[in-house]
Amino acid sequence: MAYIPNTSDDRRKMLQKIGVERFEELIDNIPEKLRLKEELKIPDGLSEFEVLKLLKEISGENSTAEDYISFLGGGAYDHFIPSAVSHITSRPEFYTAYTPYQAEVSQGTLQTIYEYQSMICELTGMDVSNASMYDGASAAAEAALMTCSMKGKKKIIVPRSVNPLYLSVIKTYCYGQKIEIEELSIENGIVEPEALQKKISSEYAGVIIQHPNFFGCLEDVFSIEEIVHSSGGLLTVIVDPISLGILTPPGEYNADIVCGEGQSLGNDLNFGGPYVGILAAKKSLIRKIPGRLIGKTVDINGRVGYVMTLQKREQHIRRDKAVSNICTNQALNALSACVYLTLLGKDGIKEVANQCIQKSHYLAEKINSLDGYKLKFNNPFFKEFAVETDNEPGDILEALYKKGIFGGIDLDRFGIKNSLLIAVTEKRTREEMELFVNSLSSIS
């Protein structure tokens, strides 16, 4: 077999050295009744050529965001990824390394994560970022646990403008510790500060909002911050990192925790994963932050180097008292984000954000002027917006498929009738958007 270097002659000599005649003697203590008597029912092995052919065939049964003009979002976005990103992450030095347990031979991984942490802090305006979480949803869930642990309380408010998939994961993570999630209804697509004011009290550990929210709308983060903090709670803001090229960093409006989905920073769509969860916080929360954290130090000769730090928070040291159970995270996806942000840099992140804003507003305006369609909410938005339709959204999407368009998400699956959620990234051209609009207008 191609992945096993030892020959049967090697094995014979090795068994001899071990002092046994047959392999079976080594597994003598696996009771006979537990031994598999038959071969596993798994198809016979294929050659590399055959498996490539097979997988091409299977992948060919999918249609992609390249085959169709995609206006899908909802937490995963079709942004452009510069070629250098995958060339860096495809280096075996990065992708075939383990977690940097031996810092002296892991400086590549450690320094890039330190750079990633620095860039996330710069974007979000926070003091400290961890090395990554699994995805946006689990980052939000960990923020909920962090909030409750900091405050010693077991209630959190989450408005319905937070991505419902994230809400679902937050609930799953909170279920074990019986943390109550109080859902707050929204008005015109956003949190109504008065409603939050009415609901909140010192019983709550904090509030988790999303900005831009699930519907793309900007929340009144400034009023929300005042309300949350005057009740003594912590404020978590879920962000789209691309938006922070233009939008105020949450650190500037005094958010305590910032989390979000980093897929849009140089990671492929990949049918939903692997992505990368962003989690950053104020310095005062550093000892409660989950997961790996990389810090700068020096070696015995005074040369600068990087190590995993504050490990006393983590599972391998604190075991049942650890702040989180996370071990393996999404290091390679964080590296993609780091390389992406490096290539785009100070100007690029602004330009991408601006193009998203300009193009999404262009499309929104065009659609809003069509008969049978109108913007569902009249709030400022970033790159995604909801449209109310006279026709069944399902029928509209069907008609659009025929034109080669993924026309957005039918919000019916989240209990919202007659609405489509439409995302526009910098990759969409005016021509594509015009085709979209013309196709919509021809549906009756």
Next chain:
Amino acid sequence: MEEKLIFEISSDSKKGYTLPALDVQAKDINELIPEEFQRKSDAELPQVSEPEAVRHFVNLSRKNHHIDKGFYPLGSCTMKYNPKVNEETAKLDGFRNVHPFEDERFVQGALKLMKELEEYLCEILGTDVVSLQPAAGSQGELSGILIAKRYFEKLGEERTAVIIPDSAHGTNPASVSIGGFKAFQIKSNEQGKLDIEEIKKYVDKNTAVLMVTNPNTLGLFEEQIFEISEIVHSRGALMYMDGANLNALMGITRPGDMGFDIMHVNLHKTFSAPHGGGGPGSGPIGVVERLEPFLPVPRIIKDGSSFKWNYSYKNSIGKIHSFFGNFSIFVKAYTYIRILGAKGLKEVSENAIINANYLLKKLEKHFSIPYKDYCMHEFVASGENLKEYGIRTLDVAKRLLDFGFHSPTIYFPLIVKEALMIEPTETESRSSLDSFAEAMIKIKEEAEKNPEVLHSSPQTTPIGRLDEAKAGRELDVKYDK
């Protein structure tokens, strides 16, 4: 050589990207986004050209040890070779450009691959159903623990404890706490295995789960596991298996047949997906039929000749991942299983076991071996015998780096003093094991004759021994201008 931070090689107006010109009429940004929502100053990201960026990251990459370069015997981490074909299949356009909100009809290939992978894992594990959703081993553990929580809630039983042996991975007790149970630690017996008497003593009507790694972290097979399962089940509790060490078992024996009700596997260990410097991984969970209703949603169901998502499981623990899990890792594991087939998978485990025993044999005269028995895919040695020379296991680990090897997992499991946990995997050749054994023996001689070499190691790595205490004391976790 020191590689400056990317921020330190940045200079104004450089950039490493190009974008098409904006092709819609640009509006004043203040008309679209009210000014109060806009940042007052730009995010100070680096400004470098593409060649400078690439050189920076390539130079950094060269400071890493990695499996393509050399031996990586981290115990319980299963650092096996990652076949290159996996990377090719995962990057096929029809996988990597698929959006998770696409209608089911457009993702039939992806769903079919996932469904088949679930079936293969069921067969390998001997469990009834699998969910691929957890993104890594510890998220699999948490999912499994929450399934147990929901199961007992539905039964109307208030069970608060999860029993874990003292040799367990740190994630086990951490997942138990996050999942809302109390972790109760029991002692291993003199052979380093589960103590059936302890289990009889402590498993009671308050016990929800016995959480076990098999083979355990000492690399030993728990031969009484079936009897233990019977005791645990007779008291109404569930059996959880941490599948981090599955590389020893494929085609030989199955956790489901041992009586485990819930388990996770690490596709980034046994099933050859690379570790990425700390992820992404993937931690599918398998359960017995009676726990199926509690699995995360959505689940894939077959409907005639097509596949569909099904969300309607009212007793499910809910979602654990934004979408369906780390899909591209599924593609890698699927590719691996299809290339190996049933025979290949068994060969993997057999060779992993032979390699570990061979290395154990070569080292047993030179290092103390606390639990003397044939091992499975890994074993634990101890640096205790070097203490008299003022040498600790940490020194041995650092000196190994000078020989071009990564060190084993050290100071774990906690029940072995000065532990060196060694897992060679099946993808190492006899000669690579011989070289590693020679280095270990040489280091032992150095410890006796010239311990100073060990104290001042590593010498040949990109950087010397690092001051971890300083990093914790004077926290510097981001670049400041």
